[in-house]
Amino acid sequence: MRRLFTRIPPPLIMLFAIIVVVTAMTYLLPAGLYERVEVNGQYRVVPGSFAEVPPTPVGPFEMFRAFPEGYRLATPVIFICLASALMFSVLERTQTIENAVGRLVYRMGTQRSELLLVLLTFVYGLLGVMVGYENNIATVPIAVVVVLALGGDLILAAGVSLGGMTVAFGLSPINPYTVGIGHEIAGLPLFSGWELRSILCLGAVSLTAYYNVRYFRRIKRAPERGIGQGLDTSGLALSRPLDQYRISPRNWWLLGVFLCGLAFVLYGVFTWHFGINEISAVFLIVTVICALTSGLSTREVTDAGMRSVAEMAPATFIIGMAATVKVIMEQGQIQDTISYGLAEALDGLPTYASAVGMSIGQSGINLLIPSGSGQALATLPVMIPLGRALDLSPQIAILAFQIGDGVTNLFNPSLGGLVAMLGVCRVPFDRWLRFILPLTGVLLIWAWIGLLVAVAVGYQ
Secondary structure, eight states: OHHHHHSSSSSHHHHHHHHHHHHHHHHHHHHHHOEEEEEETTTEOOOOOOEOOOOOOOHHHHHHHHHHHHHHHHHHHHHHHHHHHHHHHHHHHHTTHHHHHHHHHHHHOGGGGGHHHHHHEEEEEHHHHHTSSGGGGGGHHHHHHHHHTTTTTTTHHHHHHHHHHHHHTOOOOTTIIIIIIHHHHTOOTTTTTHHHHHHHHHHHHHHHHHHHHHHHHHHHOOOGTTTTTTTTOTTSSSOOOGGGOOOOOOHHHHHHHHHHHHHHHHHHHHHHHOOHHHHHHHHHHHHHHHHHSSSOOOOHHHHHHHHHHHHHHHHHHHHHHHHHHHHHHHHHOOHHHHHHHHHHTTTTTOHHHHHHHHHHHHHHHHHOOOOOOHHHHHHHHHHHHHHHTTTOEEEEEEEEHHHHHHGGGGOTTOOOOHHHHHHHHOHHHOOOHHHHHHHHHHHHHHHHHHHEEEEEHOOO
């Protein structure tokens, strides 16, 4: 099995293969479009309006020309990754994070490691529910340092931060990009039916926490069985015994600036509806304040910043490639064709099978359209009326969509935020798959059980 995973190509190659396949699909699939109407500044599909249009296949030259356009679309996500890297470069160079984590672990004691891992998984889950996904990239290095200090590895650090965050964000009862848009399209009260979604979300994060602790026990018993063996932890692992760590006044100041910045981001998200660009601006302000008061020379600040940007560059490159897939689908006018084909495949299935089939279909579309809001606007106006015809309430159709989109984000190479945060954790994609795929299977079973219960009770 391990040899099979080592043959999995890296995300860069996987994404390029997806781009080539999607380009070929523009020749194989008929071009088609749904009519769209603008509602509250967003264009929504008009159900039943699909019609074939003259084909616009994407040639080889046009495929490569789509790359710059993809990178242009992905600029906000790329920049928040770079802004986060710059911010942590100063905190890392001054050893602020290392000193704070070393002192925290020393005070708590390593005998509480498992409890701390569970708490961290739930903290990152809460961040996923309350703040979003890419918005939390700045907090991932903290999990890396803490988990390594507890005796874990980089894979476990990714499981705690990315695992908790991705699962909770995907199954959040108040996810504005999937549930919120779905309820708006269906004309339902915003975030109604939150009770069942909360149970699914809490159960999924609990399973993730248990899975993390189980892996931690395994590598403590037999370190050679760790999936993260041999990965580079330089600059991330604690460099001194725990009892030697002290937090200097300057460390306290820099830590305070960083935490105030995160608090301001949280306040901005809930009060002023901050987006990615506003959060990037806060990260840059924190970086400037920390750099000016760090006691570092201008050359030290510059060297630390450029090194962090260089480490983040591969992830940002992949983020732009992921956005290129969307550009080619739009140019070839096959995005709506795929949504229409999914609806046609589900039509006529038994009620329970159609609910699970709807979820599985969304999982496939998620590999091509990783944006939750983009999927919702493209597919839910079709799926909700189809669900009614299949005796599935709009709530069930939205839940099936949410499960298909959310859980499979754990291994989606087209999801720029996931690839970027794996880059922060220095975890290769093939090793991440070895770790996360078993958990993904368990979570899908858990979510599908909830979906079948929703069908049985007539979830409204």
